[in-house]
Amino acid sequence: xxxxVGILLIIIAVxxxxxxxxIHQQGLETYLFEDSDKGRIIMTAADLxxxxxxxxxxxxxALLIAGLIKKSxxxxxxxxxxxxxTSNKLFCMNCGNALAAEDxxxxxCGESVTKGVT
Ligand SMILES: [Zn+2]
Numbered sequence: 001x002x003x004x005v006g007i008l009l010i011i012i013a014v015x016x017x018x019x020x021x022x023i024h025q026q027g028l029e030t031y032l033f034e035d036s037d038k039g040r041i042i043m044t045a046a047d048l049x050x051x052x053x054x055x056x057x058x059x060x061x062a063l064l065i066a067g068l069i070k071k072s073x074x075x076x077x078x079x080x081x082x083x084x085x086t087s088n089k090l091f092c093m094n095c096g097n098a099l100a101a102e103d104x105x106x107x108x109c110g111e112s113v114t115k116g117v118t
Contacts, residue, residue: 003067009060016053020046 094111
């Protein structure tokens, strides 16, 4: 989920960076801020698009890195064995007695334990 958002933001950033180039080349850029005293252009529309693109790309990259760190911290699969059996406790269908994972018959009433039934 987060990885997809990060990739999407990076794609937007790349598109913004590419889109800002023809604006420069065709001379269609609008001067957003101009230093009137020195007659120097401080920022154009193309520059703004580029800077916003870089910002979005940085956020996307940060999200990607954060997602990768989170993934490495928590294991994707729950380990088989003791940890799994405590969360998935079995009970006898006949008397309701708690069963161990390796039990084939209920220790209380002797009913055969059927596994894989939800
Ligand atoms: Zn039983």
